[in-house]
Amino acid sequence: MSLRVFPLGGLGEIGMNCLVLEQRGEALVVDCGVAFDDRGLGVDLIHPDFAALQGTRVAGLVITHGHEDHIGAVPYFLRRFDVPVYGSRYALGLVRQRAAEHEVLGHARLQDVPPRTVARIGSFDVEPIRVTHSIADATALAIRTDAGLVVHTGDFKFDETPSDGETFDVQRFEELSREGVRLLLSDSTNVDVAGPTGSEQGVGVALDRIVGGAEQAVVVAVFASNVHRLRMLGEIARRHGRKIVPLGRSVVTHARVARETPRSTGEGAGQPYLQWPSDLVWPADRARELPRRAILGVASGTQGEESAALARLARGQHPAFDLSPGDVVVMSSRVIPGNEAGVMRVIGDLLRRGVDVRTWWSDRAVHVSGHAHRDDQRRMVEMVKPRGFIPVHGTLHHLSRHAALARDLGVPEVCVLENGDVADVDGDGLRKGGRVRSGRVHVFAGRTLPESVVHERSGLASHGGAHILVHVDALGCLAGEVILATHGVLDDELDADLLVVARRAARAAVEELSSPAGRARPAVPPPDDEIAEVARQAVRHALGRVLGFKPLTTATVLRVPR
Numbered sequence: 222m223s224l225r226v227f228p229l230g231g232l233g234e235i236g237m238n239c240l241v242l243e244q245r246g247e248a249l250v251v252d253c254g255v256a257f258d259d260r261g262l263g264v265d266l267i268h269p270d271f272a273a274l275q276g277t278r279v280a281g282l283v284i285t286h287g288h289e290d291h292i293g294a295v296p297y298f299l300r301r302f303d304v305p306v307y308g309s310r311y312a313l314g315l316v317r318q319r320a321a322e323h324e325v326l327g328h329a330r331l332q333d334v335p336p337r338t339v340a341r342i343g344s345f346d347v348e349p350i351r352v353t354h355s356i357a358d359a360t361a362l363a364i365r366t367d368a369g370l371v372v373h374t375g376d377f378k379f380d381e382t383p384s385d386g387e388t389f390d391v392q393r394f395e396e397l398s399r400e401g402v403r404l405l406l407s408d409s410t411n412v413d414v415a416g417p418t419g420s421e422q423g424v425g426v427a428l429d430r431i432v433g434g435a436e437q438a439v440v441v442a443v444f445a446s447n448v449h450r451l452r453m454l455g456e457i458a459r460r461h462g463r464k465i466v467p468l469g470r471s472v473v474t475h476a477r478v479a480r481e482t483p484r485s486t487g488e489g490a491g492q493p494y495l496q497w498p499s500d501l502v503w504p505a506d507r508a509r510e511l512p513r514r515a516i517l518g519v520a521s522g523t524q525g526e527e528s529a530a531l532a533r534l535a536r537g538q539h540p541a542f543d544l545s546p547g548d549v550v551v552m553s554s555r556v557i558p559g560n561e562a563g564v565m566r567v568i569g570d571l572l573r574r575g576v577d578v579r580t581w582w583s584d585r586a587v588h589v590s591g592h593a594h595r596d597d598q599r600r601m602v603e604m605v606k607p608r609g610f611i612p613v614h615g616t617l618h619h620l621s622r623h624a625a626l627a628r629d630l631g632v633p634e635v636c637v638l639e640n641g642d643v644a645d646v647d648g649d650g651l652r653k654g655g656r657v658r659s660g661r662v663h664v665f666a667g668r669t670l671p672e673s674v675v676h677e678r679s680g681l682a683s684h685g686g687a688h689i690l691v692h693v694d695a696l697g698c699l700a701g702e703v704i705l706a707t708h709g710v711l712d713d714e715l716d717a718d719l720l721v722v723a724r725r726a727a728r729a730a731v732e733e734l735s736s737p738a739g740r741a742r743p744a745v746p747p748p749d750d751e752i753a754e755v756a757r758q759a760v761r762h763a764l765g766r767v768l769g770f771k772p773l774t775t776a777t778v779l780r781v782p783r
């Protein structure tokens with residue numbers, strides 16, 4: 222009895238997590254996340270290419286937790302596969318709140334599976350296990366397959382004192398370990414960070430100290446999905462006689478879902494994840510009515526996103542209120558690699574306003590990661606004692622280092638996969654075997670952008686575009702104007718001379734084709750596509766010689782009567 226495991230996203234990259242387990246011609250999909258394109262091409266999001274699932278029977282989709290890189294692609298997945306979605310209550314709450322944006326979610330079958338209960342999904346038995354992470358209601362999965370017991374950690378860290386009291390279910394992991402785990406798939410993100418990960422409560426203490434010492438308005442920028450932190454900020458606001466002022470749509474959305482979703486486990490089971498009494502929360506549009514020392518703003522935009530609340534506050538363009546000297550802004554976050562420039566721009570804008578800016582660089586305790594550091598990763602492997610190991614959730618660098626760690630810890634079978642690689646798991650071993658189709662699907666304004674369009678946008682973004690229109694007669698001879706228009710290449714007025722040169726080059730090329738100098742006219746007049754191509758090449762060449770780059774150029778031929 223064998224099992225095939227193949228990632229469609231999240232392995233060999235950070236983001237877009239999506240992993241498939243397949244047995245008896247039937248697939249179980251674990252997580253369905255998105256990634257973002259940082260090339261400035263206007264792409265809204267990227268989701269995995271699901272083509273590899275086309276030939277198999279998809280039994281269901283199971284979600285480990287509610288972060289975008291695990292749930293963001295659910296609507297796009299459900300358009301292709303009408304199957305039930307299983308997951309923790311809070312994650313499904315976040316999926317559900319998008320129902321209005323995505324029609325397909327209106328009739329989606331969302332099934333809440335609490336930790337320590339088992340869902341039968343096709344031929345797989347799936348049991349969520351409570352783990353701690355930077356979002357509420359995060360789970361690992363124990364999946365019973367034909368090849369044996371598979372444990373997928375989801376995203377995790379060991380937080381000994383989680384602020385919501387929902388503790389890591391170490392006991393259940395140990396029970397499964399005694400039963401024998403065939404395969405462990407574990408979060409690799411922080412393999413380079415030494416030591417244990419640290420608790421959210423330490424962040425609470427640090428934030429409390431900063432807010433307690435502030436004389437004026439305080440704004441704390443957070444990942445809005447971190448309900449633990451939202452809850453602690455509520456407690457801090459109450460302690461220091463301040464109101465919570467939500468700044469940014471994602472803060473409002475996450476706070477709403479967390480206030481509406483009852484907890485499934487732990488001491489406060491049945492209570493909502495977030496209990497911000499209504500007299501604690503003050504609407505942003507009335508923030509100017511509050512004394513400044515009563516404001517505790519909670520803002521989105523920790524990664525320097527230009528349109529997010531924090532960046533707008535920093536630029537003095539947020540309608541809620543203006544930051545002024547003596548106010549404190551805390552960035553309770555770390556910078557995701559790739560976002561440094563944007564974050565520094567926001568910090569610069571804040572400093573220019575005279576704001577006291579606190580960051581992870583100045584105050585280490587204002588943030589802890591949600592992902593297991595190396596010590597926590599080691600502890601996971603030692604606790605589960607798997608026979609086989611596949612590192613997940615990371616670039617190839619992270620995966621390779623995590624694999625080496627597992628080998629050092631004595632795991633007998635270790636396999637590194639990237640998106641599209643297939644691992645076969647059976648009684649004989651764990652082997653890489655073949656590939657399935659995998660790729661990235663770009664979405665803009667709710668629609669899929671074909672690969673060719675993304676490629677074109679990339680060309681336009683880097684080199685601009687030019688279009689040339691050539692009028693010819695039935696014989697292919699020039700018959701009127703050659704018109705050239707450029708976009709994002711040059712200033713048509715300032716560079717008029719260059720446009721003349723390029724047009725002249727196009728004319729010469731077309732003339733040469735229809736009536737070559739010193740040779741007989743061709744017996745058959747040149748076809749449109751040939752004329753267009755010589756004109757196009759002539760323009761590219763003429764512009765390229767002067768500018769040093771060749772814009773994306775298209776050409777149209779128009780036949781006119783003489």
Ligand SMILES: [Zn+2]
Pocket residue numbers: 286288354356376591
């Ligand atoms: Zn996560």
Ligand SMILES: [Zn+2]
Pocket residue numbers: 238288290291376614
């Ligand atoms: Zn993740």
